[in-house]
Amino acid sequence: xxxxxxxxxxxxxxxxxxxxxxxxxxxxxxxxxxxxxxxxxxxxxxxxxxxxxxxxxxxxxxxxxxxxxxxxxxxxxxxxxxxxxxxxxxxxxxxxxxxxxxxxxxxxxxxxxxxxxxxxxxxxxxxxxxxxxxxxxxxxx
Numbered sequence: 856x857x858x859x860x861x862x863x864x865x866x867x868x869x870x871x872x873x874x875x876x877x878x879x880x881x882x883x884x885x886x887x888x889x890x891x892x893x894x895x896x897x898x899x900x901x902x903x904x905x906x907x908x909x910x911x912x913x914x915x916x917x918x919x920x921x922x923x924x925x926x927x928x929x930x931x932x933x934x935x936x937x938x939x940x941x942x943x944x945x946x947x948x949x950x951x952x953x954x955x956x957x958x959x960x961x962x963x964x965x966x967x968x969x970x971x972x973x974x975x976x977x978x979x980x981x982x983x984x985x986x987x988x989x990x991x992x993x994x995x996x
Contacts, residue, residue, distance in 0.1 A: 861928075862961040863977060864896060867953045868940050874949065876900065876914065881922040884953075888924060894956040895924055897932040901952055903944040911937055928954075 869880060887893050898919070900912040911934060919926055937952045944950055964974050 861896075862956055862958070862964075864954055864956050865979065866932075866936065866940070867951075867955055868943065869951045869953065870944075871900070871949045871951055876918065876951065878922070880951065881919070881924065885923050891958055891962075893958055894927050895919075896928045896954040896956055897926055897930065898954070899932050899937050899952045900949065901937045901940070901944070902949045903941060903946050905946055909938070909941055927956075 871877065871880065884895055888895060898914045900914060902910045902912075904910060913929075914926075916926055916929060932952060932954050936954075940950070940952060960974060960977060967973055
Protein backbone atom coordinates (compact mmCIF):
# COMPACT_ATOMS: atom_id res chain seq x y z
CA UNK A 856 0.00 0.00 0.00
CA UNK A 857 1.44 3.35 -0.97
CA UNK A 858 0.69 6.63 0.75
CA UNK A 859 -1.57 7.71 -2.13
CA UNK A 860 -3.75 4.70 -1.46
CA UNK A 861 -4.71 5.96 1.98
CA UNK A 862 -7.74 8.08 2.68
CA UNK A 863 -8.17 10.00 5.93
CA UNK A 864 -6.74 8.16 8.89
CA UNK A 865 -7.52 8.34 12.61
CA UNK A 866 -5.86 7.29 15.81
CA UNK A 867 -7.99 5.35 18.26
CA UNK A 868 -6.65 4.77 21.78
CA UNK A 869 -8.26 1.96 23.76
CA UNK A 870 -7.54 1.35 27.44
CA UNK A 871 -6.90 -2.36 27.90
CA UNK A 872 -8.24 -4.00 31.05
CA UNK A 873 -5.81 -6.90 31.08
CA UNK A 874 -2.05 -7.13 30.83
CA UNK A 875 -2.31 -8.11 27.20
CA UNK A 876 -4.38 -7.62 24.08
CA UNK A 877 -7.61 -9.53 24.64
CA UNK A 878 -9.52 -11.55 22.07
CA UNK A 879 -12.50 -9.26 22.82
CA UNK A 880 -10.62 -6.25 21.38
CA UNK A 881 -9.57 -8.22 18.31
CA UNK A 882 -13.16 -9.43 17.78
CA UNK A 883 -14.51 -5.86 18.03
CA UNK A 884 -11.97 -4.69 15.45
CA UNK A 885 -12.76 -7.63 13.19
CA UNK A 886 -16.47 -6.74 13.22
CA UNK A 887 -15.66 -3.20 12.09
CA UNK A 888 -13.38 -4.49 9.32
CA UNK A 889 -15.94 -7.07 8.17
CA UNK A 890 -18.74 -4.51 7.81
CA UNK A 891 -16.42 -2.24 5.85
CA UNK A 892 -16.33 0.55 8.43
CA UNK A 893 -12.55 0.70 8.65
CA UNK A 894 -9.19 -0.67 7.62
CA UNK A 895 -6.75 -1.55 10.36
CA UNK A 896 -3.43 0.10 9.47
CA UNK A 897 -1.12 -0.22 12.48
CA UNK A 898 -1.24 -1.07 16.17
CA UNK A 899 1.04 -0.44 19.15
CA UNK A 900 0.68 -1.22 22.84
CA UNK A 901 1.84 1.44 25.30
CA UNK A 902 2.13 1.12 29.07
CA UNK A 903 2.39 4.32 31.12
CA UNK A 904 4.90 3.30 33.79
CA UNK A 905 5.27 6.68 35.51
CA UNK A 906 4.67 10.34 34.77
CA UNK A 907 7.84 10.39 32.64
CA UNK A 908 8.30 6.77 31.59
CA UNK A 909 6.47 4.44 29.21
CA UNK A 910 7.07 1.18 27.36
CA UNK A 911 6.03 0.50 23.78
CA UNK A 912 5.38 -2.95 22.40
CA UNK A 913 4.92 -3.85 18.76
CA UNK A 914 2.16 -6.39 18.39
CA UNK A 915 2.69 -9.81 16.94
CA UNK A 916 1.25 -9.74 13.42
CA UNK A 917 0.48 -13.46 13.68
CA UNK A 918 -1.99 -12.72 16.48
CA UNK A 919 -3.92 -10.49 14.07
CA UNK A 920 -3.80 -13.03 11.25
CA UNK A 921 -5.18 -15.69 13.60
CA UNK A 922 -8.03 -13.31 14.44
CA UNK A 923 -8.74 -12.78 10.73
CA UNK A 924 -7.24 -9.28 10.68
CA UNK A 925 -4.49 -7.70 8.65
CA UNK A 926 -2.29 -4.78 9.62
CA UNK A 927 -2.22 -2.93 6.30
CA UNK A 928 0.77 -0.63 7.04
CA UNK A 929 2.72 -2.00 10.02
CA UNK A 930 5.36 0.41 11.27
CA UNK A 931 3.39 3.53 10.33
CA UNK A 932 2.67 4.47 13.97
CA UNK A 933 5.79 6.00 15.48
CA UNK A 934 7.03 6.37 19.02
CA UNK A 935 6.26 10.11 18.73
CA UNK A 936 2.67 9.24 17.81
CA UNK A 937 2.31 7.06 20.90
CA UNK A 938 3.94 9.72 23.14
CA UNK A 939 1.35 12.22 21.94
CA UNK A 940 -1.35 10.26 23.80
CA UNK A 941 0.57 9.78 27.07
CA UNK A 942 -1.10 12.74 28.83
CA UNK A 943 -4.44 10.95 28.34
CA UNK A 944 -3.21 7.75 30.02
CA UNK A 945 -3.14 7.47 33.81
CA UNK A 946 0.04 5.98 35.29
CA UNK A 947 -0.19 2.19 35.20
CA UNK A 948 -2.53 2.15 32.21
CA UNK A 949 -2.03 -0.25 29.32
CA UNK A 950 -3.50 1.00 26.05
CA UNK A 951 -3.64 0.15 22.37
CA UNK A 952 -2.73 2.96 19.99
CA UNK A 953 -4.44 2.02 16.75
CA UNK A 954 -4.23 3.74 13.39
CA UNK A 955 -7.33 3.12 11.28
CA UNK A 956 -8.66 4.33 7.98
CA UNK A 957 -12.40 4.97 8.16
CA UNK A 958 -13.62 3.79 4.79
CA UNK A 959 -16.95 5.61 4.58
CA UNK A 960 -15.18 8.73 3.29
CA UNK A 961 -13.48 6.78 0.52
CA UNK A 962 -16.79 5.26 -0.56
CA UNK A 963 -18.51 8.67 -0.44
CA UNK A 964 -15.75 10.25 -2.56
CA UNK A 965 -15.94 7.42 -5.07
CA UNK A 966 -19.73 7.81 -5.32
CA UNK A 967 -19.49 11.60 -5.77
CA UNK A 968 -16.60 11.60 -8.23
CA UNK A 969 -18.44 10.59 -11.44
CA UNK A 970 -20.66 13.67 -11.09
CA UNK A 971 -17.69 15.98 -10.49
CA UNK A 972 -18.55 16.56 -6.83
CA UNK A 973 -15.86 15.96 -4.23
CA UNK A 974 -15.30 16.02 -0.50
CA UNK A 975 -13.21 19.06 0.34
CA UNK A 976 -12.66 18.49 4.06
CA UNK A 977 -13.75 16.56 7.10
CA UNK A 978 -13.16 17.54 10.73
CA UNK A 979 -13.55 14.93 13.42
CA UNK A 980 -14.92 16.27 16.70
CA UNK A 981 -14.06 14.20 19.79
CA UNK A 982 -17.10 12.63 21.48
CA UNK A 983 -16.40 14.43 24.76
CA UNK A 984 -16.74 17.80 22.99
CA UNK A 985 -19.77 16.77 20.90
CA UNK A 986 -21.56 15.49 24.02
CA UNK A 987 -20.72 18.62 26.01
CA UNK A 988 -22.20 20.80 23.25
CA UNK A 989 -25.26 18.54 23.03
CA UNK A 990 -25.79 18.79 26.81
CA UNK A 991 -25.44 22.59 26.66
CA UNK A 992 -27.96 22.85 23.83
CA UNK A 993 -30.42 20.60 25.69
CA UNK A 994 -30.08 22.72 28.86
CA UNK A 995 -30.82 25.88 26.87
CA UNK A 996 -33.81 24.39 25.05
